[in-house]
Amino acid sequence: MGVLRRLPLCVTKKNMDKLILNNYFHSLFPIQKETVENITETFCDFAMEKNTTLLDKNAISTKTYFLEKGYVRSYILNEDNEEITTNIYAAPCFVNDFLSFFKKQPTKEIYQTITDCSFWETSLENVQKNFHNIPEFREFSRLLFVINYSKLNDRVIEMASEKAETRYINLLKQQSHIFQNVPLKIIASYLGITDSSLSRIRKEIGKI
Amino acid sequence: MGVLRRLPLCVTKKNMDKLILNNYFHSLFPIQKETVENITETFCDFAMEKNTTLLDKNAISTKTYFLEKGYVRSYILNEDNEEITTNIYAAPCFVNDFLSFFKKQPTKEIYQTITDCSFWETSLENVQKNFHNIPEFREFSRLLFVINYSKLNDRVIEMASEKAETRYINLLKQQSHIFQNVPLKIIASYLGITDSSLSRIRKEIGKI
DNA sequence: TCAAGCACTTGACAAATGACAAGAAATTAT
DNA sequence: ATAATTTCTTGTCATTTGTCAAGTGCTTGA
Known part of the structure; x- marks a missing residue:
């Protein structure tokens, strides 16, 4: 909390470049500009070419990813070794294996880019810090869960009916x-x- | 925050009767006895006969329910007016239409008891108070989401593969x-x- | 106790979808 | 540009699941 705040080494884009990331927060939830900037301050950006694995099966996810540009999918291999796509993610959105990230369990699915992609990522440590210190972030997190759960539920209903x-x-x-x-x-x-x-x-x- | 704390009128069982409810918290997450008792203090209990509607379609859910005993399902009516069961809840577990409860939107599904059931319920106001004031409750809430999301995801995978x-x-x-x-x-x-x-x-x- | 309703099973047939293989079209690498 | 690879389409036939209708047996309420 000192006056000097060290910027994370991985910040390769200036704050202005976090436009899409920051706007995503504003689009979901009424939240102050400064609060969002505070939350996303520790996010780091990186890019990946198409058909690249973001998170492999049985890995433990240590990051939450924000997909800024591009398409990502998650998939499993069934007993006949066929790829079954379980989800398709279109930017802008968060890509997160909740169970693996929050419970530190091995992923069942493989996460892979479908197109060239750009991401922002943050660690569980940062998420926890924000979750417990910033009420608006808690609300935002829960909203993300609610929205994702609801989408998944719609899909189950569709698959069954x-x-x-x-x-x-x-x-x-x-x-x-x-x-x-x-x-x-x-x-x-x-x-x-x-x-x-x-x-x-x-x-x-x-x-x- | 005064010295006199008014007990909610609906408390019809003594604290000891909250055994199943309180144990559910302990079973998911390491949490102190006193913290759980603090969280569940405002929960009210009620019972319902089999085949009774807990939450009707298009209603806005104002409560989070804990199913202490019995079986509940959620279902939709498709275009041919056939009932499609979307979820089956077996006690002990929370029954909550996340989208309706947290975003105050009309439910798409109908929630109905399958057997005679007993419940505990609490309001959004209480959830919010606990969510922002009790760090352990925040963690518990998020864990509930993670577990529910993960179960639903497994079901999607199963339905597709x-x-x-x-x-x-x-x-x-x-x-x-x-x-x-x-x-x-x-x-x-x-x-x-x-x-x-x-x-x-x-x-x-x-x-x- | 009896009738009515509901849950479950079964049969015959229809519709939806899968498996496999071959070929056309598009994309990618050299 | 050409070859190699991958994606997409299409045909044939098998399997899975649905639809409808009838019948059995179990609950439930007067």
Whole structure:
């Protein structure tokens, strides 16, 4: 808390470059500019090329990632060694394996970039410091959980109640940009079907 | 913060009766007895008969519920007016529509008791007070989110990668008590299949 | 105790989706 | 630019699951 505050060595972009990151906070929750800057002060940025592993299976996630630009997915390998995409992340959003990060457990999923990506990251130590010291950050964190839980819940409902064609149409309506940036085979497994089935569905409906 | 603290009128059980509720906190997280008692002091208890609606569709959830005894489910009505069970809750656990409770939005799902149930409830006001004043409660809350998110994520993975028969076998292995307490038609829609299909699967496998 | 309703099973057939293989189209590397 | 690789499409056929309808048996309430 002294007058001299050492900036983390990894800060390679100036504060102004945190525009997208900081705006993400403002977009979710009424929060003061200074509070956000305080929260994101210790975030470090890095970039990754497409098809690169951000977090491997069985690793313990030590970072929370903010995806500033690009597309990321998480996937598992089933017993036949086929990749099943469990989630697709489109910037701007946080990418976080909650169980691994907060409970220090090995991840079940592999997190990989789909396109070239830029990220900001922060450590559990920083998250904890902010969580316990900044009431607005606590609210923001919980809101992130609520939103993510709710999205996942919607997906479970869809998987249990809609057929593949409807799920495809919904995704197309809600996130058509994914179809311009993510290979269809990845989208297919995200929808819970094979790429052949997706191809047939697209043929019947008339594609994009 | 005065010396006189008014006990909530709805406290109908003595503190000792909060054993199951309080133990739930201890089972998830190392936390002091006094801290838990402080947190649950404002919880009120009530009971409901089987097949009773706890939280109706489009309502705004003003309470967080702790299910002390019994089984609860959440379900939606699809476009054909069929009930799709989205979640089955087995005591002891918290039952909470996160989106509705924390963002004050109308629920998409209906929450209904499957068996006779007993609950503890608390208000958003109390949750907020504890969340911002008791660090251990913040950690507990976040842990609840992490656990719930992770369970839901496992279910999405299962729905996308396993066929109905495997999903049935997994549920039987992990929560066989559900089959003794929840009608098969509810379990079927929870597994994302019809009751006819579940019946056939059970016939092939050899039932319980 | 009896009737009514509900849960569960089963059969016949239909629809949706998967498995596999081959080929076309697009992308990437050299 | 060309070759290699990957992605996407399509055909055939098998499997899974759904739909509908009928029938059995269990609960529940008057």
